Amino acid sequence: MLPMSPVTSPAPAAPPTPASVIEVVLTVAGISKSFGENHVLQDFSLTLHRGENMVVLGKSGSGKSVLVKCIIGLLAPDAGTITVLGQYVATLDHTALDALRAKVGFLFQSNALYDSMTVRENLLFPLRRHWLADRRGQEDQLVRQALDDVGLPQTIDQLPAELSGGQRKRIALARTLILPPEIILYDEPTTGLDPVTAREIDQLIRHVQQKYHASALIISHDMNCVRLTADRVILLAEGRCYAEGTYDELAQNPDPTVHAFFA
């Protein structure tokens, strides 16, 4: 199907994990997205299962961030369909899309914490937007629990500007956890962090997967992050799914494009 299809391996060779045999939570089917003459995504597809961590690997500018923004509905694909938790994103009205977004966490590359709000207010913001009657009166408890999960309970009254890059990343992750997500989209979670902090974030991603049983789509070109967090890896190149498999499978792939990442 693809010019380099021999390098693809559609199913992991490893023994099936529980994640690979249960429910599909996210399907991207043949989406394309162009900006003028720049064809960023071309007939790209992927499937994410419940509880699975999938990494989309690719060079800078290969369309990885565009992909997650299409999934969350911030961008509309030119062609193809995206199904999240059984709902076609393109056909949802604002109310339905907001309801769906409550189940999908998004960790932005830039963290996107609200500068004018304290950590507490940052975490309360999505909580109050998607308020559930049975949680009324539990705001403070939920905020503290999310901060405990990321190991930063002491920052609750600080402003984002007073935090380090790693702390901001953790707080941004806490904000995605405040409404327990079924899917978490991580856009370059370790970019711009020192190696030690980056490894802490990798461990946190695994910890969140185990605690919340959430599926994760992780956009990255940090190979340590890929190795430590991925159950499955997709290599995005030339706007297409160039190769797919476990980290070990792709690491042994002799194709030059794939090898360039794992060398």
Next chain:
Amino acid sequence: MPGSPFFVELRAMLGFAGRFLREGFRPRYEWLELVNQCYIIGYRSLPLVGITSFIMGLVLTLRLRPTMVQFGATSWIPVMVGLTIIQELGPIITGLMVAGKVGSSIGAELGSMRVSEQIDAMEVSGTNPFKYLVVSRILAATLMVPILTLLADAVGLGACYLGINLQGVTSVALFANNILGRLTFGQVLPAVAKTFFFGFAIGLIGCYKGYNAAKGTEGVGVAANSAVVLSSLMIFLLDLVAVGVSTAFGFI
């Protein structure tokens, strides 16, 4: 010419204003953010507007006095300064001060939020960022500029009274009677009415520039700068239109 950058920008800004009218008066209403913005735009601009109005009122009185003395029209100073402040100086000074302080602040804040993906994060959080950020700011500016103008008028008239009493003695009652006795409804109404449009223009332009900021941090600076320049220019244009309209309707 319709494809020139000016017309493209104008069309985009009119589209932005249209979106405000479509979305601004439909639920969900962001009352808390509106109150917060009224506090920021109104209350926090008060010292700046008050000081500039005081200085303008005092300077105008002191500058006018020698000429009026020459013509033997000293008793006309209060009404001349009063009319000038209420009809023109108060609205214009307030509009320009708010454009400088608030227009740049809105442009920079929203621009910064745009380039750092905070607006996207808001959307992902289930918030309509246009309602939360844009509608609340435009409404707050539209409501606060007239109130600030009335306060500026009062401060400017107070400074005028002080200026008169620096070189003579006039009672408050005489001063007030001198001004209020000659003011008509038709003179005050257009002066107040146009300030709603000043506020709307400041909020709209600041939000438009910030909300559509691009090119990273450079874009934030451009947004803040162009918001001030354009809204200041718009205040003078709107003032010109207001004079034309009020003259046409006999409010002069």
